[in-house]
Amino acid sequence: MTRIKKNRQTVKADNFWTDLKSAGRPIFALAPMAGWTDSPFRQVCKSFGADIVYSEMASAAALTFQPENTLRLLASAPRERPYVVQLFGAQPQHFQAAIALIIRHGLPAAVSGRGSRSHRRLPPDGFDINFGCPVRKVVKQGAGAVLMDNKKIAREIVKAVCASTDRPVSIKIRARVGRTDALVFLDYLSDLPLAAVIIHGRTMSQGHNGPVDLEMVRSARNCFPGVILANGGILDLAGANAALRQSRADGLGIARGALGRPWFFQELKSQKEIHLSWPEKAAVMLEQARLAAANGESDSLEIRKHLCAYCRGERTAGKIRANLMACSDWPALLKAIKNSKHLLAARI
Ligand SMILES: Cc1cc2nc3c(=O)[nH]c(=O)nc-3n(C[C@H](O)[C@H](O)[C@H](O)COP(=O)(O)O)c2cc1C
Structure with missing residues (x-):
C-alpha cells in the first residue's frame, strides 16, 4: 500500500x-x-x-x-x-x-x-x-x-x-x-x-x-x-x-x-437542470417509501418528513402533506402517494 x-x-x-x-x-x-x-x-x-x-x-x-x-x-x-x-x-x-x-x-x-x-x-x-x-x-x-x-x-x-x-x-x-x-x-x-x-x-x-x-x-x-x-x-x-x-x-x-x-x-x-413532473417525482417518492418500508420504517416520522419535502413548490402541497402526515402505516402511505390528485391524473 x-x-x-x-x-x-x-x-x-x-x-x-x-x-x-x-x-x-x-x-x-x-x-x-x-x-x-x-x-x-x-x-x-x-x-x-x-x-x-x-x-x-x-x-x-x-x-x-x-x-x-x-x-x-x-x-x-x-x-x-x-x-x-x-x-x-x-x-x-x-x-x-x-x-x-x-x-x-x-x-x-x-x-x-x-x-x-x-x-x-x-x-x-x-x-x-x-x-x-x-x-x-x-x-x-x-x-x-x-x-x-x-x-x-x-x-x-x-x-x-x-x-x-x-x-x-x-x-x-x-x-x-x-x-x-x-x-x-x-x-x-x-x-x-x-x-x-x-x-x-x-x-x-x-x-x-x-x-x-x-x-x-x-x-x-x-x-x-x-x-x-x-x-x-x-x-x-x-x-x-x-x-x-x-x-x-x-x-x-x-x-x-x-x-x-x-x-x-x-x-x-x-450540469443540466432537471425539472421533474409530479408523476416523475412521485416515482422517486415511491422508491424511497418502499425502501423505508422494507427497512421497517414505514410508520416513522422520518419517511413522512422526507415525502413532504418532495411536495415543496407544488400547488397542492399543503393537502398532499396533510395526507402524508396522517398516515400511520405502509398501505396508508402508499395510498396517499398514489391517490393524490396529480398521481391519479397521471395514472401512476
Ligand atoms: C436538519 C439538519 C440536521 C443536520 N445534522 C447534521 C449532522 O448530523 N452532522 C453534521 O455534521 N451536520 C449536520 N447538519 C449540518 C449540515 O450537514 C450542513 O452543514 C448544513 O445544513 C449547511 O448546509 P446547507 O446550507 O447546504 O444545508 C445538519 C443540518 C440540518 C439542517
Whole structure:
C-alpha cells in the first residue's frame, strides 16, 4: 500500500477520497443530517449520482455504552458505498470504543433497492468526526462545534480516531467557532493523517442560516493537503458552480439542497437542470417509501418528513402533506402517494 509521508504520521494514499480526487472531477457528497440521511435516502441519493454519502451523526458515547439503537441508525446497504459514518462526542476513549465496536461487528445490513438484504455486516468505508454541530444538547456535552475552540481535546479525538482505524478519517468543521477559525483549526491538526474535510462556511453562532464564507474555504488549501469539500447554502446548479469557483474546493457537501430533490446530484453531474413532473417525482417518492418500508420504517416520522419535502413548490402541497402526515402505516402511505390528485391524473 502506497503511503504519503506527512510529518510523523501517514495518510493512506489508496482510499476512496484520493481515488475520487484523482478522477479530476468535482466530488459531490451527501452531507450528514440528523433525522434525514438514513439508509433509504442515502440509497436514493446514490442512485442519482452522489459520490459519497454520510450517515446521520451518531453518539460515540451511546455506541460505547448502549450500542443497539445507534447501530440500527447506522445500518447501510452495499449500494451506498462509499459510506462514511459520522461520530460526535467529547471523549477520545468513546470514539476509540465506538470504532472498535463497529469494526468488530460491522454495521447492520439495510435492505437495498432490489429488496434484498445482504447478510454481511460491513464496516463503513470511512469515519468522520463532527466538529460543526451547534445544537444545544450536543454542545452542552462539550461535543460538536465547541470542540473547534477546545483544540487540545479535538486533537486528542482526531489522534484516537486515526489510531483506531485503517479507514480514511475525515472531519466536518465550521468557518469559525469563538476564537478559532477553520484555518487555525486545520493548521493545528496539520500533522495528523486526515483524508478530507467538509467546511461549513458559516460560524457556529450563525447556526444553519446566513452568508457562507467561501473565501475561508479557499484559504484552507494553504493548511490542508487532503480533500476539501465546501458546504453551506448550495441549493441549485448555478449556486453549486459558483461555490466551486469561489472556494476552489475539490467538491461540495450537499445538505438541504438534496431534501426532496435527490436528483440534485444528477444535475450536478450532468450540469443540466432537471425539472421533474409530479408523476416523475412521485416515482422517486415511491422508491424511497418502499425502501423505508422494507427497512421497517414505514410508520416513522422520518419517511413522512422526507415525502413532504418532495411536495415543496407544488400547488397542492399543503393537502398532499396533510395526507402524508396522517398516515400511520405502509398501505396508508402508499395510498396517499398514489391517490393524490396529480398521481391519479397521471395514472401512476
Ligand atoms: C436538519 C439538519 C440536521 C443536520 N445534522 C447534521 C449532522 O448530523 N452532522 C453534521 O455534521 N451536520 C449536520 N447538519 C449540518 C449540515 O450537514 C450542513 O452543514 C448544513 O445544513 C449547511 O448546509 P446547507 O446550507 O447546504 O444545508 C445538519 C443540518 C440540518 C439542517
